[in-house]
Amino acid sequence: LEAEDIAEVRSLTGDLHEGDLADLLELLKPEERDQLITQLGHEFNPAALSELDEGVRDQLLATLPAEVVADALQQLDTDDAVYLLEDLAEEDRNAILDQLPRLDQLTLKKSLEYPEDSAGRIMRTEVISVPPFWSVGQTIDFMRESEDLPDRFDEIFVVDPAFHLIGSVALNRLLRSKRHVNIEDITDHDLRPIQAESDQEDVAREFERYNLSSAPVVDQDNRLIGVITADDVVEVVQEEAEEDILRLAGVSSNTGMSDSVWGTTRQRFAWLLVNLATAILASYVISLFDATIEQMVALAVLMPIVASMGGNAGTQTMTVAVRALATRDLGRVNAFRVIGRETAVGLLNGLLFAILMALVTYFWFGRTDLGVIIALAMIVNLVVAGLAGILVPLGLNELGVDPAITSGVFVTTVTDVVGFFAFLGLAALWLL
Amino acid sequence: LEAEDIAEVRSLTGDLHEGDLADLLELLKPEERDQLITQLGHEFNPAALSELDEGVRDQLLATLPAEVVADALQQLDTDDAVYLLEDLAEEDRNAILDQLPRLDQLTLKKSLEYPEDSAGRIMRTEVISVPPFWSVGQTIDFMRESEDLPDRFDEIFVVDPAFHLIGSVALNRLLRSKRHVNIEDITDHDLRPIQAESDQEDVAREFERYNLSSAPVVDQDNRLIGVITADDVVEVVQEEAEEDILRLAGVSSNTGMSDSVWGTTRQRFAWLLVNLATAILASYVISLFDATIEQMVALAVLMPIVASMGGNAGTQTMTVAVRALATRDLGRVNAFRVIGRETAVGLLNGLLFAILMALVTYFWFGRTDLGVIIALAMIVNLVVAGLAGILVPLGLNELGVDPAITSGVFVTTVTDVVGFFAFLGLAALWLL
Known part of the structure; x- marks a missing residue:
């Protein structure tokens, strides 16, 4: 690559599938990425761009000349093109759009008008539609020509x-x-059209629930404007699940393996700061009981x-609740x-661990009263953990807040505070 | 339903899609579920069975007469039929298989021989294959007839x-x-055939990576035995992500909202017991430093x-690592x-929170030495947390253990032990 041996580079990357080419690009240094794409010229498969990690993709799209990107976009289906454009800054995006033919420009702009993560963004606008009075033969001939x-x-x-969907x-x-x-006679009317404004999570749920392999997308007037296929939904499901997993751990969802140290530190800092506040609480x-200690x-x-x-225990219940x-x-x-x-599960496990901890405490410190106190505190805290684990996500959900992001802090704050308060409070009452 | 008003029940449920019918079944009491299916008789849509939660499904399949289930299976594609059968006890499964015609019996038995969660289990065996020397016309006529x-x-x-795939x-x-x-002239040779033994996670990754909408499944000799389509993969991706989320929180993956109290308690108990051991450690x-305290x-x-x-901090890093x-x-x-x-991120956040905590401690307890000690302990623990968060999942992965299940325990044990040891140890050395 460094020797600019174009023929060699081309022969090495020529047969790569877009997914593999994207991985190769991610492993290269930023400057090398531009170099590779420029050297490949028209042999570069633009589909690789949509397979890249977000960080790398945005870097590439920002540094590549607008004509090169515009050229790549024209070779892609609309859904992939929109995917590439949607995260760019307004000006970069417009610079690229200006290089496109008028019609493509309009189609892409229209798609970009739909809200982020909506069906309108993931649909493909290339669909084939025919009137009901055509014959099978006419339709086939139309497609052949x-x-x-x-x-x-x-x-x-x-x-x-x-253009109303029939x-x-x-x-x-x-x-x-x-x-x-x-x-008309072979038309299947049992469709589940998707509104262009629907959230992609709802689209994924619809696909999963009804085992769809594709679904038409319509506007408010039930006019056909695109189609979503199951292979697009695979990516959505993966993305949404990823987001939930990372959010539950307090990591912002657009962290990748190729982000910078400083960017990662900043993203994690916010969550740790919230955690610091609850830990201090x-x-x-504890400090209320320092005399007892x-x-x-x-x-x-x-x-x-x-x-x-x-x-x-609270995290277990909460995770199940957030997923449900x-x-x-x-x-x-x-x-x-x-x-x-x-509540019942919390009570049962509370009883089991109360017995266990009472025994451990008795053998460790040789005191029955301490064993009874820790047993009681354990029961109280596991019941509260079960309740908090389910009530916090339910409550946040009712308030319209994503329970995956915020439940964790609340639940552990409750269990920490109740845990310390119950144990130390009982000890203060009984022992002293 | 209780009044056995069959006509009424039929008219109410007749138009329901399989996904909705499954939800209805889940909301009913166990006895009512059998009743509903028996009353619906041949109007019951067997596809609803494969949409049920695992707990409800197994209960239903165990209590319904084998002939009814066998009848339902015959109406399903092989992949759905296998999905229903795979979790049943050997004897129940054989009782049902015995009711099926010889050919269906063989096909299903063959599919069930593939390992659990393998491509062979999720593929559909109904495929259309033609020899390369046929003409388009012949092929179309064949399909029409x-x-x-x-x-x-x-x-x-x-x-x-x-039957080798071309x-x-x-x-x-x-x-x-x-x-x-x-x-021959319109055949696409650029296929990505999947081995029947491959794990479904690898299948999903292949689909995502190469944006496949379907892929042929072959045996060791490259003979075509089935096909996997993107809509099946949507379910796999959902299932696998679900599994990872729940495992990270220490919840076994087959917990549903409709499980019994006792079953749920048992599943959660095991993980809490492991946690108890690490908490005691x-x-x-802490007890090593009781004189200091x-x-x-x-x-x-x-x-x-x-x-x-x-x-x-350890959990953040670990979650990103497990997903990656x-x-x-x-x-x-x-x-x-x-x-x-x-390590660098841990060090940076460690420095930031060291400064913060030193200030908080100084204003709370009015002691500079305590502030310095907590600051040092914070830096040590956040660096260790970053290292443990990445090394533990990597190490477990190398050992062939699923990092999603076990990483959490190890990481928090390390951060708890190091956290207490660094803070109390420094205090013991310096203050006393």
């Missing part, structure tokens, strides 16, 4: 003259019908156990039953 | 006489070609802050770079 068809399509849509015909259905049959609770240091030794068990909310397995219908069950 | 075709297919495969033809390609063209570290209770008040910050390992963004190639970056 058209030049500007999508790369791959598995169904065609049936629309009225105003139904769909799977290609296999079309193939198996005689040429003289009317499209818990410490304040002074008289019996064993309390300081044992108190983290109660808090930590509560934190873990995300997949709509938990809602108002069954909320009360689930709250009851979590 | 065959009765026993899959419900929906978007491509056909080209095979040699021994290539594929997308239906739109077939439709757009003239009848006299040879299949941390307490033991006795002389300065402020140490007991402040020590949970150091441990908790370390635990959170799962998506293969982290591997041996970039391990060293990532380890270096996480």
Whole structure:
């Protein structure tokens, strides 16, 4: 690459699939990436751009000349092109759009008008639609003669003259019908059209729930404007699940393996700062009992156990609840039953660990009273952990806040505070 | 339902989609579920069975008569049928299989022989394959005349006489070609066949990486045995991400909102028990310094802050690392770079929080020495947290253990022990 041996570079990368080419680009240094793409010229497969990590992609799109990017965009389907453009700064985006032919420019601008993470952004606008009165033969001839068809399509849509969606015909259905049959007669009307404004999470849920392999996208007037296919949904599901996992751990979702040290530090700092505030709150609770601890240091030794068990039990319940909310397995219908069950589970595990810890404490410190106190505190904290684990996500969800981001802080704050307060408070009452 | 008003029940549920019918079944009591299915008889849509939560599904399949289940299975594609059968006890499964016609029995048994979570289990065996020397016309006529075709297919495969996979033809390609063209000439040879034994996670990664909408499944001899489509992969991705999220929180992955109290308690108990052991270990570290704490209770008040910050920082790094390992963004190639970056991030955040905590401590307790000690302990623990957060998942992964299940325990044990030890140890050395 450094020797600018174009022929060599081309022969090495020529046969790579877009996914592999993207990985190669990620491993290179920033300058080398531009170099590689420039050297490849027209042999560069633009599809690789949409496979890149967000950080690398934005860097590349910002440094590559607008003509090169515009050229790449024209070779892509609209959904991939929109995906590349959506995170760019306004001016960069416009510079690239200006290089495109008028029609492509309009299509992309239209798609970019839909809200982020909406169906309108992930749909492909290249669809084939025919009127219901055509025959199978006419339709097939139309497809044979058209030049500007999508790369791959598995169904065609049936629309009225105003482009209102009537139904769909799977290609296999079309193939198996005689040429003289009317499209109308083989149209499947059992469609689940998606509104262009719907959130991509809802789209994914729809696909999963109804095992769809594709779904038409319509505007408010039920006019066909695009199609979403299951392979796009695979990426959405992956992305959304990733986001939830990282959010639960307090990591912002656009962290990648190729981010800078300073960027990563900043992202993590915010969450750790929130955690510091809650930790100080818990410490304040401890400080209320400093006289008690002074008289019996064993309390300081044992108190983290109660808090930590509560934190873990609360996190278990909370994680299940957050996922169930995300997949709509938990809602108002069954909320009360689930709250009851979590309380019961907390009570049962509280009893089990109360017995265990009472025994451990007795054998460690040789004191029955300390064992009874830690047992009682354990029961209280595990029941509270179960309740907090379910009520916090439910409450945040009702308030319209994403429970994946914020539940963790609240739940562990509750279990820490209650854990320390119950254990030290009982000790202060009983022992002194 | 209770009044056994069959006509009424049928009219209410008749138009429901399988996904909605499954939700309805989940909301009913166990006895009512059997009743509903029996009353619906042949109007019951068997596809609803494969949409049920695991707990409910297994209960239903165990209590429904084998003939009813067998009848339902025959109406399903092989992948859904296998999905229903795979979790059943050997005897229940055989009772159901015995009710099936010989050919279906063999196909299902064959699929069940593939390992759990493998491509062989999620593939559909109904595929259309033609020899390369057929013409487009012949192929279309063949499809028009065959009765026993899959419900929906978007491509056909080209095979040699021994069923070795040669290539594929997308239906739109077939439709757009003239009848006299040879299949050979429109065959796409750029396939990514999947081995039947591959893990479903690898299948999902392949689909995501190469944006596949379907992929052929082959046996060791490259003979075509089935096909996997993107809509099946949507479920796999969802399932695997779910599993990772729950495992990170120490919840076994087959917990649903409809499980029993006792079952849930047992599942959570195991993880909490492990946590108890590590909490006791941390307490033991504290007990080493009980004399120090006795002389300065402020140490007991402040020590949970150091441990908790370390635990959170470690969990952040660990979650990113576990996900990166799962998506293969982290591997041996970039391990060293990532380890270096996480150490640097830990050091930077350690410095920031050291300054913050030193100030808080100074204003709270009015002591500079205590502030310096907590600052030093914070730096040590956040660097260790960053290192543990990346090294533990990497190490477990090298050992072939799923890092999602076990990393959490190790990381928080390390940060708790190091946190308490660094803070109390420094205090013991300096203050007394």
